[in-house]
Ligand SMILES: Nc1ncnc2c1ncn2[C@@H]1O[C@H](COP(=O)(O)OP(=O)(O)OP(=O)(O)O)[C@@H](O)[C@H]1O
C-alpha cells in the first residue's frame with residue numbers, strides 16, 4: 001500500500017471521509033423531494049464557525065442533488081460592491097457561454113454576445129430575473145429543480161442591496177415565472193445577526209431556513225479519524241485516537257490538521273503505528289500551523305487579557321471571576337481590573353461561560369486547541 005497522506009487540512013477540500021451530518025443531509029433530501037414533487041421550495045442557509053464544514057457540506061448536497069437528477073451550481077461568493085456586480089456575477093456563473101447565444105436577455109448589456117443598442121439598458125435585477133427565467137425555460141423539460149449554491153454569502157452583506165436583490169429575484173422567479181430554483185447559501189455563525197446589522201432582518205430571516213453546523217460528536221469524530229486509515233498501512237494507537245477526540249472536540253478542521261501531522265510524522269519515522277511520542281510532536285506541529293493561519297491573529301494585545309487567558313489555560317477546571325481575581329493578584333493585577341477585560345474576552349468569544357451543571361457561570365477558554373496554544377505559545381517556533 002502506498003502511504004499517501006489521506007488527511008487534507010484545507011478549507012473547502014473534500015474530506016477523505018465525510019463524517020456525520022446525517023440530520024442535515026436528510027433535511028436536504030426531504031426538501032428536494034418536496035420541491036421535485038411540485039411542493040414548496042425552501043431556501044436554506046448553512047451557518048457555522050470557521051472550518052466547521054460548511055463548504056464540505058455544500059459539496060455533499062451537490063452530490064445529493066445530482067443523485068436526485070436536479071441541476072445545481074456551486075459558486076463561491078467573491079468580494080462584491082453592489083447588486084449590479086452581483087447580478088453580473090450570478091449570470092456569468094449560471095449561464096454557460098453556449099447558453100448565452102440562446103438566451104437573449106444576457107446579451108443586452110454585454111455579458112456575452114453583442115450589445116443591442118435598440119434595447120434600453122435594463123436594471124441588473126431585471127436582467128438577472130430575465131436570464132434565470134429564460135434558463136429555466138430551457139432546462140425545465142430535463143430537470144424538476146435547479147439548486148443554486150452560494151458559498152460564503154457573508155461577503156454580500158456590505159455590498160449595497162445585493163442580499164435583498166437576491167431575495168426578491170428568487171421570489172419573483174418563483175411567483176411570476178414559476179421557475180423552480182432553490183437557493184442554498186453558507187455563512188458565518190452570526191449571519192442572521194448581521195442581517196439585522198444591515199437593516200434587513202425580517203424578510204431575509206424568514207426567507208432562509210437556517211441549518212446550524214456544530215462540531216461532530218465523539219462517534220463521528222472517531223470515524224473521521226479512523227476511516228481514512230483503512231486505505232493505508234498506518235495505524236494510530238487507541239490512546240492517540242482518544243487524544244485527538246478530546247483535543248479537537250469534534251472540530252473538522254482540527255481533526256484533519258492533527259491527523260495529517262500525525263500521519264506525516266509516522267511515515268517519516270518509518271513506523272506503522274502512531275504512538276503518544278509521535279502525537280506530542282505532531283500536536284506541536286499542528287499548533288504551529290494554526291498559530292500562523294489563525295491563533296496569532298486572534299490572540300489579544302492587551303496585557304491583562306493575555307494574563308487572564310494564561311490563568312485559565314493552566315487551570316484544569318473552569319474558574320469563577322473571584323478565582324481568576326485571586327490568581328491575578330499573584331501576578332500583580334488588582335481584583336477590580338479583571339471585570340472589563342474578562343467581558344471583552346467573552347465578547348470576542350475567546351472565553352466562554354459554562355452554561356449548565358455545578359460549574360455554571362464559570363469561565364473557560366473557548367476551546368481546547370486554543371487553550372493549548374495559550375499554554376504552549378512561549379515554546380512555539382512561530383510566536
Ligand atoms: N463532515 C466532515 N467529516 C470530515 N471532515 C470534514 C467534514 N467537514 C469538513 N471536513 C474537513 O474540515 C476542514 C474544514 O472544512 P470546510 O472547508 O468545509 O469548512 P468551512 O466551514 O467551509 O470553513 P471556512 O470557514 O474556512 O469556509 C476541511 O479540511 C474538510 O475536509
Ligand SMILES: [Mg+2]
Pocket residue numbers: 011012054055056151
Ligand atoms: Mg468554506
